[in-house]
Amino acid sequence: MRPVELESPLLRLDQPVLTDAESMYEFCQDPLFERFLTVPWPYNLSDAETFIERYIPGAWKADREYTWALRAPGRPELLGVIGLRLPSGSIGFWLGSPHRGNGYIAEALRMVADWAFAEGIVDAIHWECLIGNRASARVARKTGFTFTGQGPSLAPYRDGSHPLSWQGWLKASDERATKDGWPAEVTG
Ligand SMILES: CC(C)(COP(=O)(O)OP(=O)(O)OC[C@H]1O[C@@H](n2cnc3c(N)ncnc32)[C@H](O)[C@@H]1OP(=O)(O)O)[C@@H](O)C(=O)NCCC(=O)NCCS
Numbered sequence: 001m002r003p004v005e006l007e008s009p010l011l012r013l014d015q016p017v018l019t020d021a022e023s024m025y026e027f028c029q030d031p032l033f034e035r036f037l038t039v040p041w042p043y044n045l046s047d048a049e050t051f052i053e054r055y056i057p058g059a060w061k062a063d064r065e066y067t068w069a070l071r072a073p074g075r076p077e078l079l080g081v082i083g084l085r086l087p088s089g090s091i092g093f094w095l096g097s098p099h100r101g102n103g104y105i106a107e108a109l110r111m112v113a114d115w116a117f118a119e120g121i122v123d124a125i126h127w128e129c130l131i132g133n134r135a136s137a138r139v140a141r142k143t144g145f146t147f148t149g150q151g152p153s154l155a156p157y158r159d160g161s162h163p164l165s166w167q168g169w170l171k172a173s174d175e176r177a178t179k180d181g182w183p184a185e186v187t188g
Pocket residue numbers: 032033036037092093094095096099100101102103104105106128129130133134135136138139142
C-alpha cells in the first residue's frame with residue numbers, strides 16, 4: 001500500500017524523511033532504547049538513513065510494516081515513531097526523550113488502531129514490551145489494551161533471544177476503557 005497520513009488535533013502521522021535522520025539518530029542514543037528496543041546498538045546515523053530511505057518505504061510497499069513519524073500538526077520536527085507490523089498486528093513505538101509526558105504515544109496508538117480497524121487491515125493489535133517497561137505498559141493500559149500475560153516475546157530481541165515480555169491485545173470490538181488485570185508493577 002502507499003503510505004497513509006493520519007491527523008488529529010494533537011498529532012500528525014506522516015512519513016519519516018531524510019531530514020529526520022539527525023534527530024532520529026540523536027533520540028536513538030537513549031540508553032532506554034538499548035534496553036527495551038530492538039534497534040541496532042550502537043545506533044549510527046547510517047542506521048537512521050537506511051531505516052528512512054529503504055526499510056520504511058519497502059515495508060509499506062510489501063504490506064509488511066506501516067511506519068509513521070509523529071509530529072505536531074503544522075510543524076516539521078520529528079517527535080517519535082510508531083509502526084504496525086503485519087500480518088501479526090504488532091505495534092511498536094518510541095518518543096524522543098524531550099517529547100515524553102505529553103500523551104503523544106497514547107494518541108498515536110488510538111489513531112493507528114482506529115485507522116487499521118476501520119480499513120479492516122487487522123482485527124486486533126498486539127502489544128508487548130520487555131518486563132519492567134512500565135511507561136510502555138501504562139500507555140497500552142490507558143489506551144484500552146487487555147493484559148494477556150507474560151511470556152517469551154513474539155519478536156526476537158537484538159541478540160535473537162525471546163525474553164520474557166508483558167503482552168496484550170486491543171481488539172476492534174473492544175471498549176477503549178482501561179481494563180482490569182494489569183500487573184501491580186504497572187498499575188501501582
Ligand atoms: C514508552 C514511551 C513511548 C511512552 O511515552 P510517554 O510520553 O513517556 O508516555 P506517558 O507520558 O503517557 O507515560 C506513560 C506512563 O508511564 C509513566 N512513566 C513514564 N516514564 C516512566 C519510567 N521511566 N518509569 C516508570 N513509569 C514511567 C508515566 O508517569 C505515565 O503514567 P500515567 O499513565 O499515570 O500518566 C516512552 O517512554 C519511550 O519512548 N520509551 C522508550 C522506548 C520504548 O520503551 N518504547 C516502547 C517499546 S515496547
